Amino acid sequence: MTILDRIIADKYIEVKLRKSVLPISQLENSVLFERETISLANRLKNSSSGIIAEHKRRSPSKSIINTSLNVFDVAKGYEEAGVCGMSVLTDGKYFGGSLDDLLTARANCNLPLLRKEFIVDEYQLLEAKSYGADVILLIAAVLSQKEIKHFSEFAKKLGLEVLLEVHNEEELQKSIMPSLDMLGVNNRNLKTFEVSLENSKNLAAKIPNDFVKVSESGISSIEAIKELQPYGYKGFLIGENFMKTDDAGKSAKEFIELLNK
Numbered sequence: 001m002t003i004l005d006r007i008i009a010d011k012y013i014e015v016k017l018r019k020s021v022l023p024i025s026q027l028e029n030s031v032l033f034e035r036e037t038i039s040l041a042n043r044l045k046n047s048s049s050g051i052i053a054e055h056k057r058r059s060p061s062k063s064i065i066n067t068s069l070n071v072f073d074v075a076k077g078y079e080e081a082g083v084c085g086m087s088v089l090t091d092g093k094y095f096g097g098s099l100d101d102l103l104t105a106r107a108n109c110n111l112p113l114l115r116k117e118f119i120v121d122e123y124q125l126l127e128a129k130s131y132g133a134d135v136i137l138l139i140a141a142v143l144s145q146k147e148i149k150h151f152s153e154f155a156k157k158l159g160l161e162v163l164l165e166v167h168n169e170e171e172l173q174k175s176i177m178p179s180l181d182m183l184g185v186n187n188r189n190l191k192t193f194e195v196s197l198e199n200s201k202n203l204a205a206k207i208p209n210d211f212v213k214v215s216e217s218g219i220s221s222i223e224a225i226k227e228l229q230p231y232g233y234k235g236f237l238i239g240e241n242f243m244k245t246d247d248a249g250k251s252a253k254e255f256i257e258l259l260n261k
C-alpha cells in the first residue's frame with residue numbers, strides 16, 4: 001500500500017464522519033456559501049509571474065516544514081507579495097492543515113483560494129465553498145474518469161474553478177474534459193515522492209491550449225520558472241520554498257521581485 005492509498009482510505013472514513021457531524025443543509029446555510037468566487041484562471045492568464053503560493057505545515061515526504069507560522073500572517077503576506085492565488089492544505093492527518101486554515105485565509109486576504117485536499121466525495125466541494133474556497137483540486141491518480149466528470153461539473157455548478165492534477169500521460173488522456181479550468185502537472189510523483197521538472201516539460205505539448213497550464217511542486221528557483229514558461233506554463237504552485245522560511249510572505253515577495261526583474 002502506498003502512502004497515497006493510505007491517505008485516500010483514511011479520507012473516505014474522515015468524510016463519512018464529517019458528514020454525520022455537519023449535515024449538508026448546514027454547509028449550504030453558511031454565509032460564505034452564497035459568496036461570489038474569484039477566478040484564479042483569469043489571474044494566471046493575465047500575470048507575468050503566475051505564482052500560486054501554498055500554506056503547508058508538513059507533508060508525508062518532508063515531515064515538518066514549518067509549524068510556527070500563522071495562517072493569517074501567511075495569507076496577508078502572500079497577498080502583499082503579489083501572488084495570483086493561495087493554496088491551503090486542509091488535510092489534517094498528513095499535512096497538518098484544516099478547514100479552519102481555509103477560513104482564516106479567507107478572512108485575511110482577497111486572493112483566489114485553492115482548497116488543497118484529496119477530494120473523494122462531493123460533500124468536500126460543498127465544504128470548500130462554505131469555507132471560502134474559489135478553486136478545488138482534483139487528483140487524476142486517485143479518481144476515475146467518471147468521478148472527475150462528476151466532481152468537476154458539480155464544482156462548476158457551485159461556482160468553483162477546477163484544477164485537475166496529473167502526473168503522467170495516461171492520467172492526462174483520461175482527464176481532458178470541458179468542465180476543467182486549469183491543468184496541473186505535478187513534478188512530484190505522489191507514489192514515490194520523486195521530483196523532476198522534466199515531468200512538466202514532457203507533458204506540456206499534450207495539454208490542449210484551452211486549459212491554463214500549471215506546474216506544481218519542487219519549484220525553488222527563478223531559473224526553474226524561466227525554464228518552464230516557454231513550455232506554456234502560466235501558473236507555478238510553490239509551497240515548501242516559501243513555507244520553510246520564517247516569513248513566507250516576505251520570501252514570496254522577494255521571489256516575485258526577482259522574477260519580474
Ligand SMILES: O=P(O)(O)OC[C@@H](O)[C@@H](O)c1c[nH]c2ccccc12
Pocket residue numbers: 054056116117139165186216217218219237238239240241
Ligand atoms: O512544496 P512544493 O514542493 O512546492 O509543492 C507544492 C504543491 O505542489 C504540493 O504540495 C502538492 C501538489 N499536489 C498535491 C496534492 C496533495 C497534496 C500536496 C500537493
